[in-house]
Amino acid sequence: MSALQAGPAGFLTPGLWSPVSAMCGLVALFRRDGEAVGAQQILAMRDTLRHRGPDDAGMFLDGPVGLGHRRLRVIDLTGGHQPMTNPDGTIHVVFNGEIYNYRELRSHLQEKGLPVRTQSDTETIIGLYQLYGDEVVSHLRGMFAFALWDTVRRRLVLARDRMGIKPLYIARVGSTIAVASEIKALFASGLVRPSVSEDTIPEYLLRRTLVGTRTMFQGIQRVAPGQILTFTASSEHNRQYWQLPVPVEADHKPRPEAEWAEELDEILKRVVKAHLLSDVPVGTFNSGGVDSSLITAYAARSSAERLNTYSIGFEDPSFDERPYAHLVAERFATNHHAEVISGHQFAEYLPRAIWHHDEPLNHPHSVQLAYLSLKAREKVTVVLTGEGSDELFAGYPRYRLARAMDLAGPAGRLLFPVLRLGLTWVQRRAATRVRASLNAQGGCHVEGLSAFVETDSLRRILQRDLLKRWTPQGPVPPAKPPFVLAQALHYDQSAYLQSLLDRLDKMSMLASLEGRVPFLDHEVVEFAARVPPQLKIRGLTNKYIIKRVAQRYLPPSVVNRKKAGFAVPISSWLRRAGPMADYVDILLEPRTLDRGYFIEREIARVVDEHRGGSRDNGELLWVLINLELWHRLMIDQPVHMTSASAGYELRPPAQQGQQQHPQVSK
Numbered sequence: 001m002s003a004l005q006a007g008p009a010g011f012l013t014p015g016l017w018s019p020v021s022a023m024c025g026l027v028a029l030f031r032r033d034g035e036a037v038g039a040q041q042i043l044a045m046r047d048t049l050r051h052r053g054p055d056d057a058g059m060f061l062d063g064p065v066g067l068g069h070r071r072l073r074v075i076d077l078t079g080g081h082q083p084m085t086n087p088d089g090t091i092h093v094v095f096n097g098e099i100y101n102y103r104e105l106r107s108h109l110q111e112k113g114l115p116v117r118t119q120s121d122t123e124t125i126i127g128l129y130q131l132y133g134d135e136v137v138s139h140l141r142g143m144f145a146f147a148l149w150d151t152v153r154r155r156l157v158l159a160r161d162r163m164g165i166k167p168l169y170i171a172r173v174g175s176t177i178a179v180a181s182e183i184k185a186l187f188a189s190g191l192v193r194p195s196v197s198e199d200t201i202p203e204y205l206l207r208r209t210l211v212g213t214r215t216m217f218q219g220i221q222r223v224a225p226g227q228i229l230t231f232t233a234s235s236e237h238n239r240q241y242w243q244l245p246v247p248v249e250a251d252h253k254p255r256p257e258a259e260w261a262e263e264l265d266e267i268l269k270r271v272v273k274a275h276l277l278s279d280v281p282v283g284t285f286n287s288g289g290v291d292s293s294l295i296t297a298y299a300a301r302s303s304a305e306r307l308n309t310y311s312i313g314f315e316d317p318s319f320d321e322r323p324y325a326h327l328v329a330e331r332f333a334t335n336h337h338a339e340v341i342s343g344h345q346f347a348e349y350l351p352r353a354i355w356h357h358d359e360p361l362n363h364p365h366s367v368q369l370a371y372l373s374l375k376a377r378e379k380v381t382v383v384l385t386g387e388g389s390d391e392l393f394a395g396y397p398r399y400r401l402a403r404a405m406d407l408a409g410p411a412g413r414l415l416f417p418v419l420r421l422g423l424t425w426v427q428r429r430a431a432t433r434v435r436a437s438l439n440a441q442g443g444c445h446v447e448g449l450s451a452f453v454e455t456d457s458l459r460r461i462l463q464r465d466l467l468k469r470w471t472p473q474g475p476v477p478p479a480k481p482p483f484v485l486a487q488a489l490h491y492d493q494s495a496y497l498q499s500l501l502d503r504l505d506k507m508s509m510l511a512s513l514e515g516r517v518p519f520l521d522h523e524v525v526e527f528a529a530r531v532p533p534q535l536k537i538r539g540l541t542n543k544y545i546i547k548r549v550a551q552r553y554l555p556p557s558v559v560n561r562k563k564a565g566f567a568v569p570i571s572s573w574l575r576r577a578g579p580m581a582d583y584v585d586i587l588l589e590p591r592t593l594d595r596g597y598f599i600e601r602e603i604a605r606v607v608d609e610h611r612g613g614s615r616d617n618g619e620l621l622w623v624l625i626n627l628e629l630w631h632r633l634m635i636d637q638p639v640h641m642t643s644a645s646a647g648y649e650l651r652p653p654a655q656q657g658q659q660q661h662p663q664v665s666k
Contacts, residue, residue, distance in 0.1 A: 025049030026094040028147040028179040037066035097144030164225030183358040202470040209499035245529035249483040272298035280381040283308035288324030291386030297553040300332035347579035356510040360626035362499040364568035373511035388519035392528035394536035571618030
């Protein structure tokens with residue numbers, strides 16, 4: 001067997017590998033026809049992901065297989081080179097993530113008589129694979145995506161963590177399997193050209209995300225959360241090694257409320273402490289909401305050093321959460337950094353955020369997350385965030401509607417559309433979601449609760465050919481429960497939450513910043529599924545059990561405040577004169593309309609209604625703008641955005657005396 005291992009000159013010997021890996025970028029090619037993979041192809045893919053790992057790079061070639069890796073150093077800053085290999089050279093792995101139980105796993109491997117040469121969590125993947133084969137994934141606790149080449153069995157193994165915290169994309173091109181942490185690296189292979197999967201456009205516009213493993217690119221899929229795939233020259237197998245638990249459906253009271261709160265408190269303390277593991281400075285993103293504030297409380301109490309915390313807001317006080325974040329920072333004596341992003345800065349960062357996201361942005365707050373990540377990276381390399389709590393413990397206002405439907409029963413649900421009479425526009429939109437979710441018998445299709453754009457509005461603007469191919473779909477629990485809240489939670493955990501995790505990964509990694517999500521440790525996820533609905537929503541209080549725990553640590557004004565949802569004044573920006581409003585104009589350009597997706601007069605109507613103030617079409621305009629910018633950056637003439645050692649050049653240098661806005665070619 002002939003194998004080549006390549007890396008930067010002077011990298012340390014295997015005996016000095018790091019105790020824990022780091023946030024990274026990985027790539028892999030497997031030519032099932034037996035032809036050799038070339039070094040230049042792997043290098044081109046790998047170095048497209050330099051922003052994910054600016055500190056180190058490695059490559060492994062073995063005939064029809066090539067592995068590439070970029071590393072961001074978090075632990076043992078002088079070591080940690082990948083790809084990593086076992087002593088006899090039969091197993092090679094590239095890995096992105098953190099295994100939080102790696103110390104216990106090392107002890108287990110030693111008890112089984114397996115030689116353990118390092119302190120590395122990556123080595124535990126290799127050792128567990130030697131002992132248990134594909135069951136390696138069942139032993140790992142953390143966030144991970146990896147590609148493993150078994151030289152004896154001549155098989156490639158791909159796996160992704162239970163909740164899909166770390167991304168992994170795959171393309172099948174003839175007899176070749178191409179894999180990468182980001183889609184743009186697949187394009188760098190030269191095997192795949194950017195091409196739109198037009199069937200996905202209506203679903204993106206409706207929900208700002210896609211259900212399942214599809215992407216908006218033709219021929220490129222995601223590896224599903226909790227999935228392991230294996231490939232040989234003649235076979236392919238995939239297995240779901242972990243299923244998202246279905247939330248408990250009905251109220252039950254055999255256990256005191258205080259016991260539920262105590263168990264949750266103990267789990268979160270333990271999980272957050274594990275997530276603080278690092279040899280570089282750690283901080284938290286604290287929006288001022290109850291979830292990120294609670295994570296900050298646990299982190300500050302467990303951290304040996306003063307914690308860095310970060311928040312971001314706007315000049316408009318109605319969208320500014322910084323005062324609440326400041327209260328939490330004072331309570332726990334953190335080094336707090338509060339940033340402000342203007343409409344001009346938001347517009348400036350938007351193209352860069354889309355390029356890093358690979359697909360059109362799901363959320364306006366992706367842009368401020370990118371901005372905040374770059375600011376945080378000046379002092380820390382790791383941040384803990386509050387993602388996941390809303391989807392696990394029923395944090396969104398729409399869940400109150402779902403809970404009300406459960407209490408009302410099928411007959412009572414039919415009365416909900418009447419609520420539209422005399423409501424504000426925001427309230428009417430919520431009621432419209434309810435109406436869209438109901439069938440004639442009062443049954444519920446929960447996808448309607450999670451839509452951001454009214455289906456009727458979307459049908460008016462789409463060309464007939466695109467409408468014909470549109471089949472709205474969504475995940476359902478293995479045994480579909482009759483309770484709407486359980487369905488809605490499971491749907492959002494399966495679909496909407498994936499868009500939030502994708503956002504966090506891409507927007508933090510553009511700054512070479514590692515984002516960790518304690519609420520999505522699978523122990524917390526499985527606990528949340530057992531919590532009865534009356535402890536998730538109590539009257540008009542969402543996340544009741546979370547707030548019960550938070551009362552132990554946080555100021556009442558933070559615990560009891562109305563949910564803001566990391567809001568962005570996107571509607572007003574798109575209406576006022578300025579660079580964001582300028583983006584609206586591209587929707588009416590021939591280049592946009594000639595794509596054949598939309599009816600010109602209906603797009604003009606949407607724009608006129610919003611600018612004239614007769615209707616708030618901000619949500620619809622946001623996704624339309626993102627879709628068109630994505631076409632121009634990633635499809636028409638794919639843009640390569642270079643990185644610099646100290647960060648990223650987010651726009652061309654402005655000419656002397658001029659304010660320069662994003663340049664998206666027309």
